[in-house]
Amino acid sequence: MGAAVKNSICVAVVIALSFLSGQSKAGPTEARNSASLFVQSAATRLDAEIYRADVSFLLLDARTGNLLTSQWDNPERPIPVGSLVKPFVALAYGEQHAFRYPTHMCRGTATGCWLPRGHGEVDLPSAIAHSCNSYFRALTAGMTAAEISPIASRIGLQIPSDELRGAELVGIGNRWSIAPINLARGYLELLQRRDQPGVRQILAGMAAAAEDGTGAAVNRALAYPKALVKTGTAGCTHARHAPGDGFAIVLFPAEHPEILLLVRVHGVPGSEAAKTAGEMLWKIGE
Secondary structure (H helix, E strand, O other), X not given: OOHHHHHHHHHHHHHHHOOOOOOOOOOHHHHHHHOOHHHHHHHHHHHHHOOOOOXXXXXXXXXXXXXXXXXXXXXXXXXXXXXXXXXXHHHHHHHHOOOOOOXXXXXXXXXXXXXXXXXXXXXXXXXXXXXXXXXXHHXXXXXXHHXXXXXXXXXXXXXXXXXXEHHHHHOOOOOOEEOHHHXXXXXXXXXXXXXXXXXXXXXXXXXXXXXXXXXXXXXXXXXXXXXXXEEEEEOOOOOOXXXXXXXXXXXXOOOOOOEEEEEEEEOOOHHXXXXXXXXXXXXXXX
């Protein structure tokens, strides 16, 4: 399929998605009934064609928070979500430091990052884009759950346990569990605050993640427009245990998001979950 055809399809996706509507407290059935014919068919397509036993997903209307469709056993049950908590921790830090975020030299393994060679000098947007553990270890040094709890409560996330501190607050160690549906709506709350200090940098990082960061597989699957992405890897909670599960949360299209897609893929890192999310978005527009 040529690039021009792909572009036309994706533009058509955006136009069709603009007709989304519904009440914020509607369930999946009511949400589908009140959404556009395109969204109803998109949800059906995900149900019918994207199904794989190792994939869980939630598809939400980004404007209302309606759950359009899902393939996730008990999305109200809190689970570890890895680096997907980093934006909320960054926001909590910003509120306590006049939204002045430091730069940091990531030296890879030596400073506790997942990337052995390191990311070099990073600021908040680039740390979000590349999910830099070294940056967030430094950012949260000395932080406690009590400093995170107010923003978690306002956003609608589960409150971290009182004993959590430092790197445990940014998904390292899998001790902060959040219900997937709450997490998804937490990102929609960030979207509502997109012009506020701190949130601007976070969303810029999510845009960069889709361009050349850990979520780049999403944009590679799309011709136009682009997406906002955050990835994470967390401890596996499946009965068939794996070393970890990959997560990707996608807001699409980036400029004025109409849908949110949260994907979990069993036994892979977050960058692979982003690849699956990109494939699913392409299927929606196919």
